[in-house]
Amino acid sequence: xxxxxxxxxxxxxxxxxxxxxxxxxxxxxxxxxxxxxxxxxxxxxxxxxxxxxxxxxxxxxxxxxxxxxxxxxxxxxxxxxxxxxxxxxxxxxxxxxxxxxxxxxxxxxxxxxxxxxxxxxxxxxxxxxxxxxxxxxxxxxxxxxxxxxxxxxxxxxxxxxxxxxxxxxxxxxxxxxxxxxxxxxxxxxxxxxxxxxxxxxxxxxxxxxxxxxxxxxxxxxxxxxxxxxxxxxxxxxxxxxxxxxxxxxxxxxxxxxxxxxxxxxxxxxxxxxxxxxxxxxxxxxxxxxxxxxxxxxxxxxxxxxxxxxxxxxxxxxxxxxxxxxxxxxx
Amino acid sequence: xxxxxxxxxxxxxxxxxxxxxxxxxxxxxxxxxxxxxxxxxxxxxxxxxxxxxxxxxxxxxxxxxxxxxxxxxxxxxxxxxxxxxxxxxxxxxxxxxxxxxxxxxxxxxxxxxxxxxxxxxxxxxxxxxxxxxxxxxxxxxxxxxxxxxxxxxxxxxxxxxxxxxxxxxxxxxxxxxxxxxxxxxxxxxxxxxxxxxxxxxxxxxxxxxxxxxxxxxxxxxxxxxxxxxxxxxxxxxxxxxxxxxxxxxxxxxxxxxxxxxxxxxxxxxxxxxxxxxxxxxxxxxxxxxxxxxxxxxxxxxxxxxxxxxxxxxxxxxxxxxxxxxxxxxx
Numbered sequence: 001x002x003x004x005x006x007x008x009x010x011x012x013x014x015x016x017x018x019x020x021x022x023x024x025x026x027x028x029x030x031x032x033x034x035x036x037x038x039x040x041x042x043x044x045x046x047x048x049x050x051x052x053x054x055x056x057x058x059x060x061x062x063x064x065x066x067x068x069x070x071x072x073x074x075x076x077x078x079x080x081x082x083x084x085x086x087x088x089x090x091x092x093x094x095x096x097x098x099x100x101x102x103x104x105x106x107x108x109x110x111x112x113x114x115x116x117x118x119x120x121x122x123x124x125x126x127x128x129x130x131x132x133x134x135x136x137x138x139x140x141x142x143x144x145x146x147x148x149x150x151x152x153x154x155x156x157x158x159x160x161x162x163x164x165x166x167x168x169x170x171x172x173x174x175x176x177x178x179x180x181x182x183x184x185x186x187x188x189x190x191x192x193x194x195x196x197x198x199x200x201x202x203x204x205x206x207x208x209x210x211x212x213x214x215x216x217x218x219x220x221x222x223x224x225x226x227x228x229x230x231x232x233x234x235x236x237x238x239x240x241x242x243x244x245x246x247x248x249x250x251x252x253x254x255x256x257x258x259x260x261x262x263x264x265x266x267x268x269x270x271x272x273x274x275x276x277x278x279x280x281x282x283x284x285x286x287x288x289x290x291x292x293x294x295x296x297x298x299x300x301x302x303x304x305x306x307x308x309x310x311x312x313x314x315x316x317x318x319x320x321x322x323x324x325x326x327x328x329x330x
Numbered sequence: 331x332x333x334x335x336x337x338x339x340x341x342x343x344x345x346x347x348x349x350x351x352x353x354x355x356x357x358x359x360x361x362x363x364x365x366x367x368x369x370x371x372x373x374x375x376x377x378x379x380x381x382x383x384x385x386x387x388x389x390x391x392x393x394x395x396x397x398x399x400x401x402x403x404x405x406x407x408x409x410x411x412x413x414x415x416x417x418x419x420x421x422x423x424x425x426x427x428x429x430x431x432x433x434x435x436x437x438x439x440x441x442x443x444x445x446x447x448x449x450x451x452x453x454x455x456x457x458x459x460x461x462x463x464x465x466x467x468x469x470x471x472x473x474x475x476x477x478x479x480x481x482x483x484x485x486x487x488x489x490x491x492x493x494x495x496x497x498x499x500x501x502x503x504x505x506x507x508x509x510x511x512x513x514x515x516x517x518x519x520x521x522x523x524x525x526x527x528x529x530x531x532x533x534x535x536x537x538x539x540x541x542x543x544x545x546x547x548x549x550x551x552x553x554x555x556x557x558x559x560x561x562x563x564x565x566x567x568x569x570x571x572x573x574x575x576x577x578x579x580x581x582x583x584x585x586x587x588x589x590x591x592x593x594x595x596x597x598x599x600x601x602x603x604x605x606x607x608x609x610x611x612x613x614x615x616x617x618x619x620x621x622x623x624x625x626x627x628x629x630x631x632x633x634x635x636x637x638x639x640x641x642x643x644x645x646x647x648x649x650x651x652x653x654x655x656x657x658x659x660x
Contacts, residue, residue: 004434004459005427012434012457016423019438023418023451035454037418037470045375049420049468051458088353088367090379092422092466093346097335097657104334104342108349121353124365127342128381129334129656136422136466138379140367326459327427 004327012327031233032151033078033217036143044148046084046141050075054133056326059176059194064103064133065110066195071135072114074220077199077271081218082150083208084143086120086201091137094130107135118201147208154215154234154276158302161285163200163273163294166223167249167260168193170267180256186248193246193270200273203294207273210288212281219272224265225323226274227308234276240300240310240319261310266322276302339656361563362481363408363547366473374478376414376471380405384463386656389506389524394433394463395440396525401465402444404550407529407601411548412480413538414473416450416531421467424460437465448531477538484545484564484606488632491615493530493603493624496553497579497590498523500597510586516578523576523600530603533624537603540618542611549602554595555653556604557638564606570630570640570649591640596652606632 004012017030027036027044036044052058052071062070072089079086091111095104115122120139128134172194174180175187182190200218207213215234217226227238243264253260277285279301289296303309308319334342347360357366357374366374382388382401392400402419409416421441425434445452450469458464502524504510505517512520530548537543545564549556557568573594583590607615609631619626633639638649 001430001432003427003431004425004429007431009457012425015431015434016438016455016457019435020442020452021446023453026453030454035418035420037453039369039472045470047418047420047454047468047470049422049454049466050456051422051424051460051464051466053424053458053460053464055461056459088365088377090365090377090468092379092381092468094381094383094464095334095342095657097333099334100331101333101337101345102331104345105349108346112350116351122350123353123356123367124360124377124379125346126380127339127346127656128383129386130381130383130464131385131462132460134381134383134424134460134464134466136379136381136464138377138420138422138468140375140377140470142369326457327425 008328009326027145028148028150034082034084042144044143044145046143048075048078049136049138051134051136059173061176062195064106068107068110068135069114070197071137072111073197073199073271075137075139076118076201077218077220079139079141080199080201080204081216081273082148083204084141084148085205086118086139086141088121088123089115089137089139091122091125091135093125094128094134096131097129118199149208149213149216151215151217151230151233154230154236154302156236156302156304157279158214158276159279159282159298160238160240160300160302161275161277161296161298162244163203163296165244165246166264166267166270166272168246169270170263171249171252182252182255186251189248190252197269197271199271202292203289204273206288206292207275207285210284212277212285214276214278216273216275219270219274220268222266222268222323223274224319225321228321230274230276231306231308237303237305238300238308239303241312242299243310244297244299265319268323334657338658342657357475358478358480364412364414372474374473374475376473378405378408379466379468381464381466389503391506392525394436398437398440398465399444400527401467402441403527403529403601405467405469406448406531407548407550409469409471410529410531410534411546411603412478413534414471414478415535416448416469416471418451418453419445419467419469421452421455421465423455424458424464426461427459448529479538479543479546481545481547481560481563484560484566484632486566486632486634487609488544488606489609489612489628490568490630490632491605491607491626491628492574493533493626495574495576496594496597496600496602498576499600500593501579501582512582512585516581519578520582527599527601529601532622533619534603536618536622537605537615540614542607542615544606544608546603546605549600549604550598552596552598552653553604554649555651558651560604560606561636561638567633567635568630568638569633571642572629573640574627574629595649598653
């Protein structure tokens with residue numbers, strides 16, 4: 001009998017979905033980044049849950065305050081990708097019995113700081129005894145039906161864009177988990193990316209208002225995987241000419257003799273938005289994101305072939321759909 | 331430095347609340363059984379999260395299907411107490427890496443069965459790697475502001491009532507955890523109470539519609555503790571003349587030389603509703619609950635003294651606020 005470590009998270013989710021009765025007329029299908037319930041003709045209730053588990057999601061050196069804040073960022077990032085403002089959150093906390101009072105306060109303060117950073121409030125929750133730190137969050141928002149950016153709206157010849165550079169988080173995890181080295185001038189900036197990730201909420205909200213975005217996802221499972229998911233949901237391919245690397249990631253790759261593109265493509269826990277944009281509305285999208293102090297970096301275009309191709313420095317490369325996945329033996 | 335095992339769950343929640351910024355004008359205060367967000371002048375979005383942890387919440391002999399269903403019942407029961415219909419749920423699942431495919435299906439089927447039993451749908455969620463089974467659920471519903479039954483509305487001289495008898499779950503846990511004995515004619519009925527708890531949803535909805543209920547809570551932390559919580563929130567005391575015991579619990583207590591009242595008062599994981607009712611509307615409440623096939627059992631009245639007193643069989647006894655609490659050394 002196969003186990004989760006054999007089949008991986010994505011297959012596990014398929015198994016689960018097979019067992020569930022589907023609500024009739026779901027406004028947002030299973031498999032997108034948030035769920036929805038229709039409040040009336042116009043408005044949707046938007047819902048999302050995600051869990052942080054101490055053992056797998058809290059790297060060495062991350063404080064409990066940072067772990068709690070990161071649990072919030074993970075959830076908010078999906079709201080950002082859908083262009084929906086998070087309003088309130090519930091927290092279900094699992095903690096070991098020997099957790100200290102000071103640690104409980106630190107976790108709570110980190111949760112509150114994360115929520116407030118993005119304008120949301122924590123309005124309820126519960127606590128439980130567990131053998132590891134478990135922070136399960138649920139986030140709620142309201143949106144007009146047509147303002148939610150799905151994974152499935154990309155059309156061929158759309159412009160593909162991202163909201164920032166890639167590779168720092170991968171580099172950071174390689175420092176923490178694989179003992180890679182980095183000199184002081186890039187070390188702290190790289191670890192900052194791991195310990196204090198940011199969700200691109202104001203960017204996502206501005207882009208949703210611009211009506212220029214046809215599909216979106218965040219890059220939390222890695223850029224390659226995000227593109228693969230958009231490709232699957234929208235039935236398009238990608239032709240990329242540019243993968244924007246963080247300077248620190250380029251330097252880190254050089255020093256540790258790694259392929260910098262691998263760092264950028266197959267990372268994870270990086271919370272940039274990956275978007276397809278109606279090319280005739282590009283200026284509008286760019287103006288919207290600049291108005292909130294963000295960046296929109298063009299990386300390619302969508303195609304009708306269901307492949308992800310990167311052509312850079314005169315070389316052509318097919319990007320495989322690999323990315324972070326729970327349960328898999330590593 | 332004190333730890334959770336020293337301070338217990340209730341003090342832990344106080345610590346957490348101290349660290350949180352409060353949303354202005356919360357429609358339902360922290361500490362009640364559900365949270366709320368105002369949708370418009372009339373309607374509230376009702377939210378609830380609760381977590382089942384394998385190690386502490388799944389007794390010996392309970393199947394994964396039953397554990398998953400129980401996670402749903404735990405959450406629905408709070409909606410029942412507030413008189414709010416649950417509409418949709420999200421599931422955040424933590425599972426060990428060696429969980430079998432069959433087990434994943436069993437958990438999913440149990441979750442779905444629980445949701446459908448109470449008319450709700452599971453519309454989203456996520457999966458995570460954890461060292462123990464973690465089922466964190468969030469439930470959502472909609473309610474008119476004045477239809478939600480809070481803990482805080484009881485007035486002196488209200489009638490106190492419950493929706494069923496007590497003691498079977500305590501007896502069951504004593505069989506499973508403390509090797510107490512029970513003959514076959516009561517054994518299966520007692521274990522059924524542990525493995526297949528029911529939430530009193532139709533009763534709660536009918537009572538909310540009757541407008542006769544002034545405050546309510548479920549008895550999931552034990553009847554004594556539920557009364558204590560209502561007492562605290564409503565600033566009343568209780569004078570009880572009757573604690574309805576399940577026949578099986580009476581027999582079980584006799585055989586094992588236990589105080590049957592202890593079984594009824596200090597159990598937990600029993601999901602009856604504990605209610606205070608405007609005495610002039612008692613008939614209306616009774617009619618409402620009978621119309622859905624439920625029972626309303628009068629157990630006493632509220633008082634102005636902040637004490638819980640039981641007078642039965644010519645004996646007077648003060649009921650201490652003890653009940654199930656996470657983290658505490660036992």
